[in-house]
Amino acid sequence: MNENIVKRNDLLAETVIKGLESRNMSGYYAKTAEEACKKALEIIGEGSSVTMGGCMSAHEIGLVDALKEGNYNFIDRDKETDKRAAMLKAYDADVFISSCNAMTDDGILVNIDGNSNRVSAIAQGPRKVLFIVGMNKVCDDLDGAMKRARNVAAPINVQRFSLNTPCAKTGKCMDCKSPDTICCQFLITRFSRHKDRIHVILVQQDLGF
Numbered sequence: 532m533n534e535n536i537v538k539r540n541d542l543l544a545e546t547v548i549k550g551l552e553s554r555n556m557s558g559y560y561a562k563t564a565e566e567a568c569k570k571a572l573e574i575i576g577e578g579s580s581v582t583m584g585g586c587m588s589a590h591e592i593g594l595v596d597a598l599k600e601g602n603y604n605f606i607d608r609d610k611e612t613d614k615r616a617a618m619l620k621a622y623d624a625d626v627f628i629s630s631c632n633a634m635t636d637d638g639i640l641v642n643i644d645g646n647s648n649r650v651s652a653i654a655q656g657p658r659k660v661l662f663i664v665g666m667n668k669v670c671d672d673l674d675g676a677m678k679r680a681r682n683v684a685a686p687i688n689v690q691r692f693s694l695n696t697p698c699a700k701t702g703k704c705m706d707c708k709s710p711d712t713i714c715c716q717f718l719i720t721r722f723s724r725h726k727d728r729i730h731v732i733l734v735q736q737d738l739g740f
């Protein structure tokens with residue numbers, strides 16, 4: 532990555548972490564995927580039950596493989612035949628791993644969901660929620676974060692799942708009410724009531740979408 536982008540990300544991460552702390556959430560900054568994975572495993576702790584929403588960023592930093600290979604009770608929803616039971620198990624997990632669709636530079640997290648299992652687990656249930664967030668998802672303000680979530684993250688996710696929505700054809704949000712829409716629930720996480728529940732690892736490189 533260009534050294535000036537790296538410098539900018541280093542400085543911006545300090546601002547984001549201050550913002551998270553002001554909202555009773557914990558922030559960390561990792562310069563590499565390896566560093567991010569190591570920090571995530573430290574926050575999770577051996578022996579913990581862990582589950583996740585569809586989080587590409589966790590795969591990209593090697594966290595999912597590390598959890599499967601290590602001393603963790605990883606609840607792999609892809610292997611569960613009863614999807615509803617897998618979703619319900621997430622609420623009682625020690626740690627729920629997610630990324631966000633976007634966040635503001637003062638620490639507000641934005642997530643959009645279709646099934647809403649991810650946003651509901653972020654809001655309540657699991658003892659800890661661990662976000663893995665590439666610096667590409669940090670936006671100036673809430674309006675920018677909402678626009679990113681709707682015009683970048685959602686249309687790419689729609690392609691990923693081959694859904695029939697207007698954004699699958701235009702590449703931007705058309706504010707649809709299609710049966711296939713993945714924009715059923717919007718979660719804005721602006722403060723954590725419970726200290727030590729929400730942890731955000733910012734990663735220098737671009738992750739997810």
Ligand code: SF4
Nearest residue numbers: 685698704705707714
């Ligand atoms: S509201 Fe509809 S058009 Fe907009 S991003 Fe969501 S699925 Fe796509």
